[in-house]
Amino acid sequence: MGRYTGPKGRVNRRLGAIVFENAGAIRALERRNTPPGMAERRRKLSAYGTAHFEKQKIKYYYGLREAQLRKYFEMARAKKGNTGEFLLLTCERRLDNIVRRAGFTKSRLQARQGIVHRHFQLNGHTVDIPSILVKPGDVITLRNRPNVKELYADLVESASLPSVDWLAVDxxxxxxxxxxxxTATDISLPVEIGLVVALMSR
Known part of the structure; x- marks a missing residue:
């Protein structure tokens, strides 16, 4: 799932949500909000089907494979409190999500690519793992290379994302x-997380 390279507009249409943020995928959903291949209205899903769709939203939105999502779920279930909330908050702490939420890229896929190409540093160390979970006090910066800074200058300048209270962006x-x-109010993906927890707890 983390390396999905298929038609992103079709995924947005199938899930009925903007999980891929590139312009073409967003336009595909806006033009036709029915699943691909369907000329009529969306068929009513079973409870299992609805839960599966909600789970797919999380996997595509954050770029997770099944094993990664299961790992986060087990981490969340081991904590006291709301398992679904902990699951989504873990996803929000991923390095690629932080880069995207800060407005340094136009999508999480672009953020992931930049990290894999070693464009970013975490606490002064160059990293290439998008799934790193950040913690308070961590500092993410671009590598001090003219070509890298030039690449991101236009992206950062044109960013129109709302500010995130738990991140200080320079x-x-x-x-x-x-x-x-x-916190729960910082979760950026609208999803019926209770259905996903019930599905994954089977």
Whole structure:
């Protein structure tokens, strides 16, 4: 799932949500909000089908494979409290999600690609793992290379994302500072997480 390279507009249409943020995929959903191949209205899903769709939203949105999602789920289930909330908050703490939420890229796929290509540093160390979970006090910066900074300058300048309370973003200095852990109000994906928890608890 993390390396999905198929038609992103079809995924948005099938799930009825913007899980891929590139312009073409968004337009595909806006033009036709029925699943691919369907000329009539969406067929009513079973309870299992609905839960499966909600689970797919999480996997595509955050770029997770089944094993990664299962790992996060087991981490969340081991904690006291709301398992679904902990699951989504773990996803929000991924490095690629942080880069995207800070407005350094136009999508999570682009953020993941930049990290894999070693464009970013975490606490002064160059990293290439998009799934790193950040913690308060962590600092994410661009590598101090002219070609890398030139590549991201236009992206950062044109970013129109709302500010994130738990991140301090210095766009001119290409720096993201994690001020706190995200809370339930910071979750960026609208999803029926209770259905996903019930499905994965079987």
């Amino acid at each position: 766009r001119s200095g290409f720096e993201i500072r994690v001020m706190a852990l995200p």
